[in-house]
């Protein structure tokens with residue numbers, strides 16, 4: 001029998017026992033910011049790093065970007081050391097609190113970062129058009145960044161991170177401080193990037209937002225990864241089955257249904273009837289967007 005020997009593509013991210021300790025000299029103690037992290041992210045995945053403040057999310061991203069040096073363990077990006085030029089070319093980064101020049105407009109900002117990355121001429125012009133379109137910032141092209149909302153700043157930050165067309169994006173708290181509508185736009189953008197085949201690793205402490213975009217998540221606590229898996233596997237209750245009936249049922253109908261299901265061998269007394277809930281966020285977005293004169297400060301006017 002013939003066997004094909006096609007090598008598997010390298011993982012987008014791999015860490016083995018990755019550890020970062022900071023000496024606290026004045027206390028003669030050591031702070032363990034990240035403790036023996038083993039992580040694998042496949043190409044094309046959207047991966048969420050979750051955890052409270054100080055749990056090691058930003059430390060993980062900084063190590064994967066080669067911005068800080070590990071105390072122990074290893075990190076690989078597309079199989080390469082993160083600090084190598086080859087790896088850097090394939091990686092884009094949106095920091096937690098990006099600092100931009102407030103007096104530059106959207107176009108000028110992208111031009112500036114494009115030149116820093118060695119993109120010039122017609123190629124840069126074309127790239128700016130594409131990115132402004134992708135992040136929906138037509139209304140910010142000629143406005144100085146000091147007049148941007150927080151959501152617009154995060155989106156120009158995302159465009160900046162994409163200027164050299166990287167394959168992998170690290171986003172540190174991309175929706176922190178952004179209102180729900182602006183956050184939904186950033187979430188949609190992450191989904192667009194996934195469709196384009198990019199790998200996205202992002203951190204957040206806003207759980208619902210992660211739920212809507214991430215394929216897999218890891219939960220951190222005090223520098224340790226304490227839980228990891230696909231959202232499907234983590235959030236599915238295997239011991240139950242939910243049947244959705246698109247109508248209200250009166251008590252008599254419920255009783256008949258209970259008897260009917262009971263015939264399949266299920267204990268009738270354990271069958272519960274509940275009404276599905278919207279999340280508060282879904283309700284909010286639905287309500288705000290349904291207003292006839294609704295114009296988002298964050299979205300371009302038609």
Ligand SMILES: Nc1ncnc2c1ncn2[C@@H]1O[C@H](COP(=O)(O)OP(=O)(O)O)[C@@H](O)[C@H]1O
Pocket residue numbers: 022031032033034051052053054055056057058059060
């Ligand atoms: N340069 C540093 N010096 C000392 N401690 C640091 C430094 N950077 C981060 N830490 C500490 O490491 C821990 C993890 O931080 P961080 O990765 O930024 O957490 P998160 O992004 O999850 O909020 C925190 O306790 C933080 O105070």
Ligand SMILES: [Mg+2]
Pocket residue numbers: 054057058059096172
């Ligand atoms: Mg952080």
